[in-house]
Amino acid sequence: MKITIVGVGLLGGSFALAVREKYPKARFVGVDASPVHGKLALAKGLVDEMKPLDEAIAVSDLVVLATPVNIILELLPQVLDQLPKGATVTDLGSTKELICQLVDNHPKRSQFVAIHPMAGTENSGPGAAFRELLPGKNLIICDREKSDSDSLKLVEALFSDIGMKLFYMSPQEHDLHLAYVSHLSHISAFALGLTVLEKEKDEQAIFDMASTGFSSTVRLAKSSPQMWAPIFDQNRTNVSQALADYIEFLQQFKAVIDDQNLQDSFEFMAKANQIRRVLEGIDRK
Amino acid sequence: MKITIVGVGLLGGSFALAVREKYPKARFVGVDASPVHGKLALAKGLVDEMKPLDEAIAVSDLVVLATPVNIILELLPQVLDQLPKGATVTDLGSTKELICQLVDNHPKRSQFVAIHPMAGTENSGPGAAFRELLPGKNLIICDREKSDSDSLKLVEALFSDIGMKLFYMSPQEHDLHLAYVSHLSHISAFALGLTVLEKEKDEQAIFDMASTGFSSTVRLAKSSPQMWAPIFDQNRTNVSQALADYIEFLQQFKAVIDDQNLQDSFEFMAKANQIRRVLEGIDRK
Numbered sequence: 001m002k003i004t005i006v007g008v009g010l011l012g013g014s015f016a017l018a019v020r021e022k023y024p025k026a027r028f029v030g031v032d033a034s035p036v037h038g039k040l041a042l043a044k045g046l047v048d049e050m051k052p053l054d055e056a057i058a059v060s061d062l063v064v065l066a067t068p069v070n071i072i073l074e075l076l077p078q079v080l081d082q083l084p085k086g087a088t089v090t091d092l093g094s095t096k097e098l099i100c101q102l103v104d105n106h107p108k109r110s111q112f113v114a115i116h117p118m119a120g121t122e123n124s125g126p127g128a129a130f131r132e133l134l135p136g137k138n139l140i141i142c143d144r145e146k147s148d149s150d151s152l153k154l155v156e157a158l159f160s161d162i163g164m165k166l167f168y169m170s171p172q173e174h175d176l177h178l179a180y181v182s183h184l185s186h187i188s189a190f191a192l193g194l195t196v197l198e199k200e201k202d203e204q205a206i207f208d209m210a211s212t213g214f215s216s217t218v219r220l221a222k223s224s225p226q227m228w229a230p231i232f233d234q235n236r237t238n239v240s241q242a243l244a245d246y247i248e249f250l251q252q253f254k255a256v257i258d259d260q261n262l263q264d265s266f267e268f269m270a271k272a273n274q275i276r277r278v279l280e281g282i283d284r285k
Numbered sequence: 286m287k288i289t290i291v292g293v294g295l296l297g298g299s300f301a302l303a304v305r306e307k308y309p310k311a312r313f314v315g316v317d318a319s320p321v322h323g324k325l326a327l328a329k330g331l332v333d334e335m336k337p338l339d340e341a342i343a344v345s346d347l348v349v350l351a352t353p354v355n356i357i358l359e360l361l362p363q364v365l366d367q368l369p370k371g372a373t374v375t376d377l378g379s380t381k382e383l384i385c386q387l388v389d390n391h392p393k394r395s396q397f398v399a400i401h402p403m404a405g406t407e408n409s410g411p412g413a414a415f416r417e418l419l420p421g422k423n424l425i426i427c428d429r430e431k432s433d434s435d436s437l438k439l440v441e442a443l444f445s446d447i448g449m450k451l452f453y454m455s456p457q458e459h460d461l462h463l464a465y466v467s468h469l470s471h472i473s474a475f476a477l478g479l480t481v482l483e484k485e486k487d488e489q490a491i492f493d494m495a496s497t498g499f500s501s502t503v504r505l506a507k508s509s510p511q512m513w514a515p516i517f518d519q520n521r522t523n524v525s526q527a528l529a530d531y532i533e534f535l536q537q538f539k540a541v542i543d544d545q546n547l548q549d550s551f552e553f554m555a556k557a558n559q560i561r562r563v564l565e566g567i568d569r570k
């Protein structure tokens with residue numbers, strides 16, 4: 001089996017490493033706009049060879065699009081156009097609605113499987129890839145009924161064989177949930193980082209006074225703008241609503257503090273404490 | 286040497302454990318409003334005996350106030366009134382301005398040392414205490430010139446002997462910096478927790494779709510309301526300004542997303558990425 005990874009970074013590279021362990025005879029072709037990333041991916045053993053996209057598509061059983069979501073929108077129709085009969089293309093993008101919509105009427109739509117692995121770190125590039133990123137995490141599959149059964153089976157088998165748990169939903173549901181449980185937390189971290197950097201011109205003061213709590217809350221502010229700008233753009237209706245909800249809670253809390261209303265302040269936090277149950281569930285995963 | 290810990294929770298208990306290792310002959314007296322916490326603190330070996338506050342003060346070389354900051358405001362004048370000559374009282378509160386102001390003209394002001402260890406977790410109570418919490422972290426000492434040299438020396442020696450690095454500043458500076466590097470990140474996490482809980486009535490969806498990034502960003506939303514409501518209240522001028530700055534950045538980012546301005550969205554995040562340098566400094570600590 002030949003698998004092409006388009007975008008040999010954190011996600012594509014980690015997928016290749018995990019599959020290689022289960023299927024040592026599978027061959028991996030890398031495609032990347034950056035020659036440096038290509039060299040690093042080969043040196044790290046993520047892929048066996050680098051090829052131009054056209055050549056890679058022609059020889060692949062499976063093409064995995066693991067680029068930023070704006071590039072997925074560019075490449076997916078082209079890959080489908082060129083995809084050999086019996087081959088499959090899948091994408092790992094963090095948005096699903098626009099991507100699915102774009103190829104909804106493509107004559108080869110059934111060879112495409114739209115997925116999103118719920119995993120990542122704040123780091124990017126081939127150097128950030130590691131075999132343990134995906135195993136134990138969840139995989140969302142969207143519009144499963146629009147994929148033919150062989151393509152769906154191949155993708156389901158590979159991802160569940162590397163230890164992922166499969167979930168199914170519509171692209172609309174996916175994008176709405178993701179705005180709240182992922183996209184919003186990234187924006188809250190980016191804005192927190194900016195607020196502190198703006199105030200504390202003297203970074204030494206942050207070093208000296210910040211504790212591990214700050215470090216954990218702001219960690220996602222290290223995430224890649226190349227990856228996130230197009231995600232927020234493609235999911236802007238949901239993200240904008242999530243941000244509006246978040247700002248509303250912050251304004252309520254600010255009013256409670258300004259009014260010295262300790263009872264409401266207490267209740268606000270006691271309610272937020274209920275997230276403990278949810279986190280215990282996530283940490284058990 | 287006899288040390289009284291008032292509030293045998295995460296911070297007071299962790300201090301006792303660290304000091305016990307360096308000074309095995311020091312004796313620890315615990316004071317706590319909760320009989321259950323008293324039993325747990327004894328069972329865990331945080332303190333050697335539990336006593337009522339009056340009795341504990343009478344026999345102590347050092348009294349450490351490790352309660353929520355509203356209780357520190359209540360207890361500090363009383364402890365100073367009763368404190369034997371030659372003894373010292375210190376407080377570990379996360380706010381410093383009101384606490385210092387309150388006893389500024391107390392006849393025994395010089396026996397008080399105002400400090401704040403830059404360490405904590407989202408957990409609380411005696412069970413959460415652990416010996417490694419404070420070593421390697423920073424300690425802020427405020428208004429050092431108002432403490433007599435013996436009291437100051439004792440506190441500096443104990444905290445630097447357990448591996449903390451000492452910093453000095455005014456209570457005003459302390460509270461301003463803390464609003465940004467600590468209090469704001471707690472509020473951002475509480476509000477994020479509430480926003481997601483409010484939207485996702487079905488907690489299973491959060492379990493299934495949230496990743497470790499969400500978990501890290503929202504972690505502080507598990508923090509204790511008893512502890513944090515009075516901190517936000519005592520530092521409300523700074524916290525309110527920090528929140529206003531944060532909300533302003535969020536609104537700017539929302540406008541950028543609504544306008545589909547990918548260039549500005551990219552630049553917003555690239556600027557926030559500079560927090561990476563700061564985090565590397567914190568993580569090296």
